[in-house]
Amino acid sequence: MITFDSHSTDPYYNLAFEEFIFTRVREEDVFLLWRSTPCMVVGSYQNICREVRPARLWRMGIPVLRRISGGGAVYHDLGNLNYSCMTRQEGGVDYDRSLAPVLEALNDIGVPARKNRTSDIAIGEEKISGSAQRSAGGRLLHHGTLLFDADLGALEEISVRGKNDCVQTKGTQSAICTVTNIRPHLAEDMTVEEFRRRLLERMVPDAGDRRELTAEQIREVCRLRDEKYRSWEWTWGRTPAFTYEKCGSFAGAPFRAAYSAKQGIVADAAVECPAVDGTLAARLLNGARLCPEGFAEICETLAGERGPELLELLM
Amino acid sequence: MEKKLAMPKLRPEMTSGVLCAWLKEEGDPVEAGEPLYEVETDKVVNQIEATESGVLKKQLWEEGDQVAPGAPVAILETE
Numbered sequence: 321m322i323t324f325d326s327h328s329t330d331p332y333y334n335l336a337f338e339e340f341i342f343t344r345v346r347e348e349d350v351f352l353l354w355r356s357t358p359c360m361v362v363g364s365y366q367n368i369c370r371e372v373r374p375a376r377l378w379r380m381g382i383p384v385l386r387r388i389s390g391g392g393a394v395y396h397d398l399g400n401l402n403y404s405c406m407t408r409q410e411g412g413v414d415y416d417r418s419l420a421p422v423l424e425a426l427n428d429i430g431v432p433a434r435k436n437r438t439s440d441i442a443i444g445e446e447k448i449s450g451s452a453q454r455s456a457g458g459r460l461l462h463h464g465t466l467l468f469d470a471d472l473g474a475l476e477e478i479s480v481r482g483k484n485d486c487v488q489t490k491g492t493q494s495a496i497c498t499v500t501n502i503r504p505h506l507a508e509d510m511t512v513e514e515f516r517r518r519l520l521e522r523m524v525p526d527a528g529d530r531r532e533l534t535a536e537q538i539r540e541v542c543r544l545r546d547e548k549y550r551s552w553e554w555t556w557g558r559t560p561a562f563t564y565e566k567c568g569s570f571a572g573a574p575f576r577a578a579y580s581a582k583q584g585i586v587a588d589a590a591v592e593c594p595a596v597d598g599t600l601a602a603r604l605l606n607g608a609r610l611c612p613e614g615f616a617e618i619c620e621t622l623a624g625e626r627g628p629e630l631l632e633l634l635m
Numbered sequence: 636m637e638k639k640l641a642m643p644k645l646r647p648e649m650t651s652g653v654l655c656a657w658l659k660e661e662g663d664p665v666e667a668g669e670p671l672y673e674v675e676t677d678k679v680v681n682q683i684e685a686t687e688s689g690v691l692k693k694q695l696w697e698e699g700d701q702v703a704p705g706a707p708v709a710i711l712e713t714e
Contacts, residue, residue, distance in 0.1 A: 363644045363678070363680075364655065364656075364673070364675065364676075365653065365655035365673075365675050365680070366655070388680065389678070389680055390655075390675040390676075390677075390678040390679050390680040391678030394679075412644075412645055412646035412647065412649075413649075413676065413677050413679050414645040414646070415677075419702065423677070438677060438678075439677075439678055451678070451681070452678040453678065453679040453680070454680045454682070455679060455682065456670065456681075456682035457670075457682065457684075474676075490653075491655070492655075492675060492678075553641055555655065558656075560698065561699070562685070565672035570687045630700050
């Protein structure tokens with residue numbers, strides 16, 4: 321088992337770093353540990369507009385990223401430690417085989433963790449880790465979150481109360497689980513850095529197996545970060561087709577908005593409200609790219625100072 | 636000659652998977668071993684490679700469709 325250190329807490333860089341290693345290291349088993357600043361990460365085939373409230377997250381300054389594995393939306397912050405295991409793909413889908421070494425290492429460190437459901441790790445009945453996989457070209461990527469000292473208030477606000485039931489769509493739905501942090505369950509307290517160091521020592525005991533990317537490889541990771549993970553096409557363009565409908569009130573008047581989106585492009589837009597120019601709204605929205613920045617501009621044109629309020633109703 | 640490519644069974648209990656992305660368009664040449672589409676089942680995205688070489692004549696499902704193992708997924712025009 322070998323490891324690499326990303327030396328970064330940038331979520332875009334870290335997803336590119338993980339994919340780069342997954343596609344480039346073909347023979348050896350790899351174990352990575354990495355942390356990212358606050359962000360929301362959705363599964364490869366999820367509808368962002370249903371799983372999170374994009375406008376609200378944008379206002380909070382929390383980016384939404386799309387990863388290459390399946391499964392549901394997860395919240396990351398610096399109190400959450402992510403791990404990635406990369407091995408040769410042998411046989412069919414089997415989470416137990418991937419989870420066993422991580423569970424054993426956690427138990428060694430003094431975390432009273434056990435497997436729960438298909439792909440979760442729990443303390444008691446509360447989830448501390450969710451995982452997902454990608455299988456490609458004979459290699460398997462298994463990765464998961466480890467809630468160590470994460471902001472559970474933010475996590476709950478964003479991922480549990482942040483669902484959008486105005487969206488009708490295909491795509492993978494996220495499960496909602498009761499979660500807890502690892503730290504308060506430890507017999508002996510430690511920081512997240514200490515936790516990371518001890519977990520790495522158990523998973524990759526030999527210092528000779530700790531590798532570094534070359535400068536050229538880091539440049540390639542940065543290219544992947546910019547061309548894929550920071551691109552609208554990957555994050556928003558891959559949102560499964562959906563229809564949106566919201567009724568409410570805006571500027572003290574009844575409000576209804578509806579649109580559809582395919583490959584991230586809006587069509588069939590209708591905004592019915594005495595306080596909004598419906599013809600202009602339809603013209604600006606139809607053909608627009610799905611993303612909070614673009615929608616915010618449209619809302620400002622339509623409603624001036626009340627733009628942010630309108631945005632919340634449209635996305 | 637037309638060859639139908641079938642959805643593989645990715646684990647013994649698999650009853651269906653979601654075809655979540657086509658990686659080749661109709662009319663594209665495809666080499667055996669090249670990634671053709673992606674299927675999600677149990678939080679795993681599986682990249683499925685073509686088992687034959689040829690031209691992708693027909694995508695039999697749309698992205699988002701549930702497909703049972705063994706069902707034809709694509710028609711390939713082979714030499």
